Amino acid sequence: MKETIISNLQAVHQRIKAACALAGRDVQDVQLLLATKTVPPEKIRMAIEAGETLIGENKVQEFRDKHEALKDLRVERHFIGHLQTNKVKDVLKYVSCIQSLDRLPLAQELDKRLQSEGRRLDVFIQVNTSYEESKFGVAPDAVEYLVKQVQAFDTLHIKGLMTIGLLDVEVEKMRPSLSLLREIKTRLGMEHLKLSMGMSQDLELAIAEGSNMVRVGTSIFGNRFLGKEIWNENEIIS
Numbered sequence: 001m002k003e004t005i006i007s008n009l010q011a012v013h014q015r016i017k018a019a020c021a022l023a024g025r026d027v028q029d030v031q032l033l034l035a036t037k038t039v040p041p042e043k044i045r046m047a048i049e050a051g052e053t054l055i056g057e058n059k060v061q062e063f064r065d066k067h068e069a070l071k072d073l074r075v076e077r078h079f080i081g082h083l084q085t086n087k088v089k090d091v092l093k094y095v096s097c098i099q100s101l102d103r104l105p106l107a108q109e110l111d112k113r114l115q116s117e118g119r120r121l122d123v124f125i126q127v128n129t130s131y132e133e134s135k136f137g138v139a140p141d142a143v144e145y146l147v148k149q150v151q152a153f154d155t156l157h158i159k160g161l162m163t164i165g166l167l168d169v170e171v172e173k174m175r176p177s178l179s180l181l182r183e184i185k186t187r188l189g190m191e192h193l194k195l196s197m198g199m200s201q202d203l204e205l206a207i208a209e210g211s212n213m214v215r216v217g218t219s220i221f222g223n224r225f226l227g228k229e230i231w232n233e234n235e236i237i238s
């Protein structure tokens, strides 16, 4: 199991490197986040001990369940799933960044809690660049307004933009939802923002479109949906 994870990690780093070379980009500008949903703590530990520094969970419950087993490890933890307002207090125990900020009420709740804890938090604004109803994220034409609203909170520091993008069997169909995130960054005039996009299936494309952080699960830890007939998108976002 350990050998598999290590060789999978090497393969993913190789893909990132090759995609950067092709795009004429510096490999240092693309971080790898391990998407660890449904992955047991022993496997996560192996990846971290192999040198990985950044993990993301989609559910507060999973952070809670795995906390005891992983708490000795120095690793940056991000929240990457849909966040309910009533889970804010809990999630703040585990993370230094929330990548799925997509609405004002959530920003307000975060601000309230962060103020009482006297701390600041990095956030990414999640954008629904694929325009799918099943996806969370602020609509592309409402990003600017949400960014302005979030900037008003001293406790929240906007570090970047995040999207899940369109998942399709045809890779080229996924490109517009990735290039759109880059265009939005440019439109905002905020070139310093990081772009979090690209997963197992589309990381090369995402890097070509300017991603600074790819979030990879399946290519490292194997298929979560083994035994299930179809890819269920709701599982990756809920």
Ligand SMILES: *Cc1c(COP(=O)(O)O)cnc(C)c1O
Residues within 6 Å of the ligand: 035, 037, 058, 080, 081, 164, 198, 199, 200, 201, 215, 216, 217, 218, 219, 236, 237
């Ligand atoms: C699961 C997940 C990923 C990783 O997806 P894989 O296809 O397994 O690499 C990335 N981002 C988010 C938000 C996810 O939920």
